[in-house]
Amino acid sequence: MPVDRKVTYQLAEALLQAIKDADPAALLTYGVTPAIHEEIIEELDSSGENIAALTLAPYEVAFTPDRTGRIPVDSYQTNGASPQTIVACQLWCGGSKTDLTLTADQVEKPNQVESQDGASLVFRLLETQ
Secondary structure, three states, rough: OOOHHHHHHHHHHHHHHHHHOHHHHHOOOOOOOOHHHHHHHHHHHHHOHHHHHHOOOOOOHHHHOOOOOOOEEEEEEEEOOOOOEEEEEEEOOOOOEEEEEEEEEEEOOOOOOOOOEEEEEEEEEEOOO
């Protein structure tokens, strides 16, 4: 099934906002336990980034490769017996790219945070690239 870019972007924004808000109930809808949230905050602290200032790339450039070929908000399918759609979002701060990437699985599950078409995200990883 093709991925709806607008839905993917909105879901990624909502996941980032849940991380910023640190609301345990909202975080759990993305598969983020308090222990995982603590690790996310530690990663953000070690990167020197201000969590409150982090955003996704502006929507106008989010799906366009930069001069290095990197797409700020990218989604791709894995191969295998049970293919998954992975969403990788380069985080920005103050209108500039950071070295942080937020990665999540985009799934079709009614018990996750849902968009109108039933898509949802489950947190996978926050890493410095």
